[in-house]
Amino acid sequence: MDLTLHNNGIDRSPEPAAQKDGRSSAGSSATAVYSTASGESIIQIEHLTKIFREQKRTVTAVNDVTFDVNRGEIFGLLGPNGAGKSTIIRILTTLLKPTSGTACVDTYNISSDPDKIREIIGVCPQNSTLDVELTAYDNLEFYGKLVNVDDDTLDARIWQLLKMADLADRAHMKVQTFSGGMRRKLEIVRAFIHHPLILFLDEPTIGLDPESRREVWQQIAKLNEEKTTIILTTHYMDEAEKLCNRIAFVDKGRLIALDVLENLKRLIPEGDLIEIGFDTFDTIDERVVIAIREKSLINSVEVKQQKLIISAKNGSKVLPEIVTIFENFSLPMTSISIHSPSLEDVFIYLTGRKLDDGNNETAQPLSGRRRGQ
Numbered sequence: 001m002d003l004t005l006h007n008n009g010i011d012r013s014p015e016p017a018a019q020k021d022g023r024s025s026a027g028s029s030a031t032a033v034y035s036t037a038s039g040e041s042i043i044q045i046e047h048l049t050k051i052f053r054e055q056k057r058t059v060t061a062v063n064d065v066t067f068d069v070n071r072g073e074i075f076g077l078l079g080p081n082g083a084g085k086s087t088i089i090r091i092l093t094t095l096l097k098p099t100s101g102t103a104c105v106d107t108y109n110i111s112s113d114p115d116k117i118r119e120i121i122g123v124c125p126q127n128s129t130l131d132v133e134l135t136a137y138d139n140l141e142f143y144g145k146l147v148n149v150d151d152d153t154l155d156a157r158i159w160q161l162l163k164m165a166d167l168a169d170r171a172h173m174k175v176q177t178f179s180g181g182m183r184r185k186l187e188i189v190r191a192f193i194h195h196p197l198i199l200f201l202d203e204p205t206i207g208l209d210p211e212s213r214r215e216v217w218q219q220i221a222k223l224n225e226e227k228t229t230i231i232l233t234t235h236y237m238d239e240a241e242k243l244c245n246r247i248a249f250v251d252k253g254r255l256i257a258l259d260v261l262e263n264l265k266r267l268i269p270e271g272d273l274i275e276i277g278f279d280t281f282d283t284i285d286e287r288v289v290i291a292i293r294e295k296s297l298i299n300s301v302e303v304k305q306q307k308l309i310i311s312a313k314n315g316s317k318v319l320p321e322i323v324t325i326f327e328n329f330s331l332p333m334t335s336i337s338i339h340s341p342s343l344e345d346v347f348i349y350l351t352g353r354k355l356d357d358g359n360n361e362t363a364q365p366l367s368g369r370r371r372g373q
Helices: 086-092 112-119 136-146 151-164 180-190 209-222 237-243 262-265 287-294 315-328 343-351
Strands: 042-056 057-070 074-078 100-105 119-125 200-203 230-236 246-251 254-260 272-278 298-306 307-312 333-339
Touching: 042 230, 057 086, 057 100, 057 230, 057 246, 057 254, 057 272, 074 086, 074 237, 086 100, 086 200, 086 230, 100 298, 112 119, 119 180, 119 333, 136 151, 151 180, 151 209, 180 209, 209 237, 209 298, 230 343, 237 343, 246 262, 246 287, 246 343, 254 262, 254 343, 262 343, 287 307, 287 315, 307 315, 315 333
Parallel strands: 074 230, 074 246, 119 200, 200 230
Antiparallel strands: 042 057, 042 100, 246 254, 272 307, 272 333, 298 307
16 A cells, blocks of 8 residues: 555555546646556446436536545545535445446445445444433444344454543443543444444544544544545545545545645645745855755745745755755754645645635535435
């Protein structure tokens, strides 16, 4: 497997720069970029479309989406509310039928094998479905019986999951006494009770405080270490950066980009921003500026007060060369900082607006009778 998860010790080095595979139209002013799946695919989606219709009103929630998910990866679906993320998940988990297109989950087709798919997946929906009047243990036991976990192994499995969620000491306390983060962790491990091949997490940290979010991130990483493929929908960019192997941007029902984090950041021509401070008693030698500008990865160099502002295509690679130039001219540096493009920057570059602009209509089933399902 490729890719890099920096925060929990799992090595996922970036693939080579992605090439457009021609399988899907991005529908964006920017060039769509899709990474080549280097591993064995566990989910294959082909030209998936979902249209909700009611009288004269039509909402295209998913618009001709095509991509694969590799076995064992954490795959992120990112986009604003109403972008189509949850609709894609509901189709893959057999809760909705597509208007057109198809998808396979493992070896099963979403249209012809829904029961088989439900046996190999776990789902943690955006809205909580825990019974707060029951204890943590009872919630897991009830769900375990519901998904046909063997009675001989159910008790041991429940305790294993409670320990994984750091809730073993609260096993026999009612869920209504739990914090939001504790409830979310319980709900995630509940979806994992039958050892699913694929775990779908729909906005797993929405509404949680920062500490609870970090705890949930650690839990997701632990589940992935058990070779479980995880599909994560989120509109939190930092969440995707910390957890996901590959990241897909979805906007207004369309797939606009799909790649590893580093390759997505390289879509922005301006690249990294390097700021180097120098002593206020020194004036920078123009030859320093000229020498830096001559480097192949440098986009621009500008002097502002006592700082050198440098735009570079790969800041970490060119920085040692810049430091060497300063040393050659005996010009001491007082500070160095590098700002790499964030996923938010990438989204703005691809769509021309911020992730939270709120210009997308939430793509939910319309009221009354629905057609085209």
